[in-house]
Amino acid sequence: MNKSNLIEAAAAKAQVTKKVATDVINAALEATMEAVKRGEGLQLAGIATIQIVEKPARTARNPRTGATVQLPARKQVKIKPGKKLAL
Secondary structure, three states: OOHHHHHHHHHHHHOOOHHHHHHHHHHHHHHHHHHHHOOOOEEEOOOEEEEEEEEOOEEEEOOOOOOEEEEOOEEEEEEEEOOOOOO
């Protein structure tokens, strides 16, 4: 499912126009991205948890040349599915 399919499904389920569904979904996605960027994360009970995790610096190996490379510390988005989303 892509964003336009999500908008169509939301509009049909909520019995609203696609314009209203688009505005609501865009606002929700924007608020989610802002919260995650601030480091707050997002918890949707039973569905998913989205948060930023710190990955420490590490040594990696280039599989083609075998040379070792130092990778710097970084931040990464982690999404953990909830019980309702588990298959």
